[in-house]
Amino acid sequence: MEVKARAPGKIILSGEHAVVHGSTAVAASIGLCTYVSLQVPPSNENDDRLTLQLKDMALEFSWPIGRIKEALSSLGGPFPSTPTSCSAESFKLILALIEEHNILDAKLSLASGVSAFLWLYTSIRGFKPATVVVTSDLPLGSGLGSSAALCVAFSAALLACSDTVNIDMKQEGWLVFGESELELLNKWAFEGEKIIHGKPSGIDNTVSTYGNMIKFRSGNLTRIKSSMPLKMLITNTKVGRNTKALVSGVSERTLRNPDAMSSVFNAVDSISKELANVIQTPASDDLSITAKEEKLAELMEMNQGLLQCMGVSHASIETVLRTTLKYKLASKLTGAGGGGCVLTLLPTLLSGTIVDKVIAELESCGFQCLIAGIGGNGAEICFSASS
Amino acid sequence: MEVKARAPGKIILSGEHAVVHGSTAVAASIGLCTYVSLQVPPSNENDDRLTLQLKDMALEFSWPIGRIKEALSSLGGPFPSTPTSCSAESFKLILALIEEHNILDAKLSLASGVSAFLWLYTSIRGFKPATVVVTSDLPLGSGLGSSAALCVAFSAALLACSDTVNIDMKQEGWLVFGESELELLNKWAFEGEKIIHGKPSGIDNTVSTYGNMIKFRSGNLTRIKSSMPLKMLITNTKVGRNTKALVSGVSERTLRNPDAMSSVFNAVDSISKELANVIQTPASDDLSITAKEEKLAELMEMNQGLLQCMGVSHASIETVLRTTLKYKLASKLTGAGGGGCVLTLLPTLLSGTIVDKVIAELESCGFQCLIAGIGGNGAEICFSASS
Missing domain, CATH: 3.30.230.10 (Ribosomal Protein S5; domain 2)
Incomplete structure (x- = not known):
């Protein structure tokens, strides 16, 4: 058996x-x-x-x-x-x-x-x-x-x-x-x-x-x-990272800048709640799939900025961001940061040719690219x- | 005359x-x-x-x-x-x-x-x-x-x-x-x-x-x-930008994401106040010039993350950031963003050799580099x- x-x-x-x-x-x-x-x-x-x-x-x-x-x-x-x-x-x-x-x-x-x-x-x-x-x-x-x-x-x-x-x-x-x-x-x-x-x-x-x-x-x-199909390009920078050190780096920055960081965490909280809303709300005449995707892209870009503000980005992550930005695709690191993986939203109407180009460019930097349905x-x- | x-x-x-x-x-x-x-x-x-x-x-x-x-x-x-x-x-x-x-x-x-x-x-x-x-x-x-x-x-x-x-x-x-x-x-x-x-x-x-x-x-x-000497590398990306469009882009993002953006603006407010504090407080035994510079570098990095969150960065700005990050130097865009100039803090103890290297690398990207005392x-x- x-x-x-x-x-x-x-x-x-x-x-x-x-x-x-x-x-x-x-x-x-x-x-x-x-x-x-x-x-x-x-x-x-x-x-x-x-x-x-x-x-x-x-x-x-x-x-x-x-x-x-x-x-x-x-x-x-x-x-x-x-x-x-x-x-x-x-x-x-x-x-x-x-x-x-x-x-x-x-x-x-x-x-x-x-x-x-x-x-x-x-x-x-x-x-x-x-x-x-x-x-x-x-x-x-x-x-x-x-x-x-x-x-x-x-x-x-x-x-x-x-x-x-x-x-x-x-x-x-x-x-x-x-x-x-x-x-x-x-x-x-x-x-x-x-x-x-x-x-x-x-x-x-x-x-x-x-x-x-x-x-x-x-x-x-x-x-x-989720009430929408969602596809992401997951780029593995292959840069190993020390999650514990990254987490305590954010805590130390928070101790040094309590007011600013508390506002940053509030901003992230609002972003997560809005993201969950967008994902749960079914598409309708008033809210097309494309509009939902644009909203998600904006929230991802905002979250990435806040992660950079926390100091957990990395040169390899920035390379991915810069590459996908050229194709007007929104990206954010996922997980601990300091390397690891980067998410890039692949909108429903994005042509396969563009996806192939982005992947080719990222792989030429030595990164591993995976495409995955989400949720x-x-x-x-x-x-x-x-x- | x-x-x-x-x-x-x-x-x-x-x-x-x-x-x-x-x-x-x-x-x-x-x-x-x-x-x-x-x-x-x-x-x-x-x-x-x-x-x-x-x-x-x-x-x-x-x-x-x-x-x-x-x-x-x-x-x-x-x-x-x-x-x-x-x-x-x-x-x-x-x-x-x-x-x-x-x-x-x-x-x-x-x-x-x-x-x-x-x-x-x-x-x-x-x-x-x-x-x-x-x-x-x-x-x-x-x-x-x-x-x-x-x-x-x-x-x-x-x-x-x-x-x-x-x-x-x-x-x-x-x-x-x-x-x-x-x-x-x-x-x-x-x-x-x-x-x-x-x-x-x-x-x-x-x-x-x-x-x-x-x-x-x-x-x-x-x-x-200012109660401290302050020197910056100013990198002119030479990318022209539409200040009005950038300003209204931030306003539109604020309308779409009022809670998150209001927290982001609060974070920037805290950062500016702290930055002014650091610059006005004279160095002492408890607060060396180097410690003040590190604090400024952190505040600049945080502010840049928040500007990225507002959506006013640009591929050319990211290139400058990535380049200076390699040398562990903190940078942020200055002004409207979307191109324009990027500031990089040059700490007092930074060697001229490093500065020359950074400038050579930035100039090879087609950027113009200026060094200026601040304040x-x-x-x-x-x-x-x-x-």
């Missing part, structure tokens, strides 16, 4: 950084996913191993189930319906298993992903053999929520083949969980995210689980539904009897 | 555009001047003409005094101590005089400068012969206040050789007017500015007259005194018995 799961990445449409200081932010899912295939060997077969293949990195981790049981038996499981946090002691036991594979220091971030996998797997499915294969459209560590998509896809595949979740396995094509299953999925994915990120906001896994968009402020998340589906699963 | 006058240009240090919406702005004089030399022929000479030489443009305008008297006798004069506005009828009479010189349409803006000259000359000095020679460090129409500097320098030279102003003509070197003469000078220059600009704010001529810096908000000007003297005059 094979269960496939896919879970989308996310972008921040508006409000990054300012959200830390009380402003509203808006995040959305993107049509770029992480895919997990969970293959369960026939019970008569003698393949008693748990194998994790990270296809994009050509890496494989494999353990005899007996070895996992020996190392992690104290954790118990499976408890698919009871999302629990990985304690420091459990994490140590898991790390010992991973260290047997001699991951290089340079790939320590990978170790945390594999840890999250082992925690989710044993917690949800217990000590059963399987081969789990991961592929992804999402560049790693560039602020597009690749780790959350990974945790959501792992959890979705694992829950799909547990008894907790009620799904008609004979249905064909990609299926969506019911509302209560989505809630459970989101909680498990959040536990995985905690292993990878320490203190995640919960936004990435929520967007990846439910899809579409969410508005969030001071820890309160509201799911909102699409969240986690989905798919069954096939044999693989 | 020869009277020389010089009057500085200006930059907006912070608050452009936002000042239209009620925020505080700060303007400062720059160490780049317009020079006027007024040469009065010995009374026994038969040179009965008024001649205006614009050296930088290799242009000369010359009229027999009789012709001027005939055309403008209805205006009367001289009234050096009574600054008066040029009425629409007077303007028509003056234009007729200028049209005799067949100025091309492309140089219509020049015509308004020559009109201002004729108005100031006949109003302050009446119908006497002279040769007036103009040269300038200031690029025209790039937002550095070249027209105000011209009007101030004209008025200063004219007032200096009128009986209204009391100056010891035997003193050597550049002299400054007394407080009441400066007030008179500023009023006359403002009348000239009105001929050139229609509805000038009065900021440019005030800065050019008094020098140093002024803080202004809702039409109230406050002169402030220096205003209008000054100088006498020489014969020339």
Whole structure:
């Protein structure tokens, strides 16, 4: 039996950084996913191993189930319906298993992903053999929520083949969980995210689980539904950045300039609220799709100016802005800034020739360009009897 | 007899555009001047003409005094101590005089400068012969206040050789007017500015007259005194811009996004006030020059982000920003934006080698680079018995 799961990445449409200081932010899912295939060997077969293949990195981790049981038996499981946090002691036991594979220091971030996998797997499915294969459209560590998509896809595949979740396995094509299953999925994915990120906001896994968009402020998340098709060019500058340093840079600037920065955060709050409004309001005779797109473009340009005011832009981001500005396209950084990814709104009526030209110019700067629909589906699963 | 006058240009240090919406702005004089030399022929000479030489443009305008008297006798004069506005009828009479010189349409803006000259000359000095020679460090129409500097320098030279102003003509070197003469000078220059600009704010001529810096908000000007040496690289992108369209673009954006933009203007107001504070506070053990410069750099960067948020930046401005950012130098556009000039703070301890590199790189983009001290003297005059 094979269960496939896919879970989308996310972008921040508006409000990054300012959200830390009380402003509203808006995040959305993107049509770029992480895919997990969970293959369960026939019970008569003698393949008693748990194998994790990270296809994009050509890496494989494999353990005899007996070895996992020996190392992690104290954790118990499976408890698919009871999302629990990985304690420091459990994490140590898991790390010992991973260290047997001699991951290089340079790939320590990978170790945390594999840890999250082992925690989710044993917690949800217990000590059963399987081969789990991961592929992804999402560049790693560039602020597009690749780790959350990974945790959501792992959890979705694992829950799909547990008894907790009620799904008609004979249905064909990609299926969506019911509302209560989505809630459970989101909680498990959040536990995985905690292993990878320490203190995640919960936004990435929520967007990846439910899809579409969410508005969030001071820890309160509201799911909102887009009423317009929205397509973005996502340019990955490939410039690595230190999110923590960028966040504390904004805080320090706020301490030095409390009045100015508080006005800046208020401006961002207004922009996020207006952006959510525009996205939710259906197009009409009074408000064409084009008018809505122009409004979004203006809000993105304004938000970008405010992010520059916070000091989180970067020469690579400015290069993208300048390039897209030449084609009269609006752009803003997304996420932490200081490199990472830049969003460019692609209006419905924009010709493909222009898009090709922009992409060619950006790629000639060494950037990676991805085109994605915004606000699409969240986690989905798919069954096939044999693989 | 020869009277020389010089009057500085200006930059907006912070608050452009936002000042239209009620925020505080700060303007400062720059160490780049317009020079006027007024040469009065010995009374026994038969040179009965008024001649205006614009050296930088290799242009000369010359009229027999009789012709001027005939055309403008209805205006009367001289009234050096009574600054008066040029009425629409007077303007028509003056234009007729200028049209005799067949100025091309492309140089219509020049015509308004020559009109201002004729108005100031006949109003302050009446119908006497002279040769007036103009040269300038200031690029025209790039937002550095070249027209105000011209009007101030004209008025200063004219007032200096009128009986209204009391100056010891035997003193050597550049002299400054007394407080009441400066007030008179500023009023006359403002009348000239009105001929050139229609509805000038009065900021440019005030800065050019008094020098140093002024803080202004809702039409109230406050002169402030800088307590630190300040040097800027002024990069003229040479991109012409439509100030009126830029100003109304900001107003339209404000109508579409009242909440966000009102916060943006509040942020600019805080920045201008803080900038004025930093500039006025003397350096001390607790606040070194370097710390003050860092603070100014941060405020400039923030202001630039907010200007981008208002939508008045331009690809050429972004190119300057990106270039100076590479050298960790803070920049902001100055004036209307959409091209025009960009300021880059040159810290006291910055090496000349770096400055040379930045300038070379900017000039290779086709920009013009000027280095200027900020907040220096205003209008000054100088006498020489014969020339």
